[in-house]
Amino acid sequence: MTENPSSAQTNSRHELRSLVRTQLQMLLEQGNLQGAKSLLVPVQPVDIAEAIEGLPESMQVIAFRLLSKDEAIAVYEHLDSTIQHALIQEFKRQEVIGIVDQMSPDDRARLFDELPAKIVRQLLAELSPKERQSTALLLGYEEDTAGRIMTPEYISLKENLTVGATLDRIRKLANASELIYYLYVTDASRRLTGIVSLRDLVISPPERPLEEIMTRDVVSVSTDMDQEEVARLIQRYDLLALPVVDKEQRLVGVVTVDDVIDILEQEATEDIYALGGVQADKDNYFQTNLLVVARKRVFWLLILLLTNTVTGSIIQTQGELLEYTGQAIAIAAFIPLLTGTGGNIGAQSSTVVIRGLNTEELNALGPLQVLLREAMAGLLLGTVLGGLAVAWAHYLMQRTLFVSISVGVSLLIISLLASLAGSGLPFLFRSLKLDPALMSAPFITTAVDVLGVLIYFQIARAILSMAV
Secondary structure: OOOOHHHHHHHHHHHHHHHHHHHHHHHHHHOOHHHHHHHHOOOOHHHHHHHHHOOOHHHHHHHHHOOOHHHHHHHHHHOOHHHHHHHHHHOOHHHHHHHHHHOOHHHHHHHHHHOOHHHHHHHHHHOOHHHHHHHHHHHOOOOOEHHHHOEOOOOEEEOOOEHHHHHHHHHHHHHHOOOOOEEEEEOOOOEEEEEEEHHHHHHOOOOOEHHHOOEOOOOOEEOOOEHHHHHHHHHHOOOOEEEEEOOOOEEEEEEEHHHHHHHHHHHHHHHHHHHOOOOOOOOOHHHOOHHHHHHHHHHHHHHHHHHHHHHHHHHHHOHHHHHHHOOHHHHHOOHHHHHHHHHHHHHHHHHHHHHHHHHOOOOOOOHHHHHHHHHHHHHHHHHHHHHHHHHHHHHHOOOOHHHHHHHHHHHHHHHHHHHHHHHHHHHHHHHOOOOHHHOOHHHHHHHHHHHHHHHHHHHHHHHHHHHO
């Protein structure tokens, strides 16, 4: 079978990064600093950052000091926040200021979010007035909003400019702006009125007024819009950047597509952690202290532990039924099968619904249609699995027909309830302004376990009482 070209290229890049990291560590262990410096010359900044992150802590500072100032600034922006913090502790004061002052404002604000307040105040005081103002602007907005992740470095133009004058302005400001492929047009009050692409400028006559070639229908976002919604808009309209305006519609910044990629990864990680019952934050989970990791995971586990005691209490209260019918072992043997199957069905339903809510795929359906669809799926699954369970219990495990029927009927009802719970609870959480991902798979599994055991014993009691 022929390997996918893009997959082959990805594997090749991965092997190259691994080779760079291995050779870099070997050269540093040998004390060959010049060789290590030469090794990093043709390597991309993001790959250098990954190589440094893979080194022992004692070598990370040494490797970073081998970079030129421009390289160091580019690499530093790609490093994990914990390593950025560790490097700051090791740098001389002037080295820190030189790197941080040259970072893009949005990356600098993201770094400051991770640093202790005392260090942030010291760094802010040493920044140039322009960079201090741009950083303070971003830090003034709420976390995880468009205002916090935008860059204030953009090129704005006035409508009365000609194409020729605009190109002259771009040449002067290109180095001070993070992007020049979109140019934003504002009025005298800095209100956003239009947008011009670099392509339209290049193909237009120099004397043509800007207002004749600009697009007035501009997609923009407010400073307080959630960053996940910003990412969806950029994805929906296939944009490379999205302008950010304040309450008076004045242009204050731009969110670029590279920031959106980081947001999508961050949000997906948070949802996956929540689905697994793990409290997520911005730190790298696998670089976090084990005591902190345990604290993050123990909260949900304690809740699930306490909830599972209800299952034990239900089984204990049914001792009379088990002894009376003489089917204690036969009935108890199927409890794991029923609870496990119900939990898995509920987890499947919650996963697809939560993902559908995040990607807005369910907007066209509505809660009732989704619940009905999942209920029908639960009935189909319960019918198939219940029928197989009856045959398996009766013919292969040699259980009585009454016990086998109890298992099959219980599995049918549990499958239906699990599908309804898994698909309905995320909608309930969203209506309560909570993250649907909090309705995680472990929580639904535990809830279905409790209900499943209760339903099983009630059905078994009813059916077996007819046999005694």
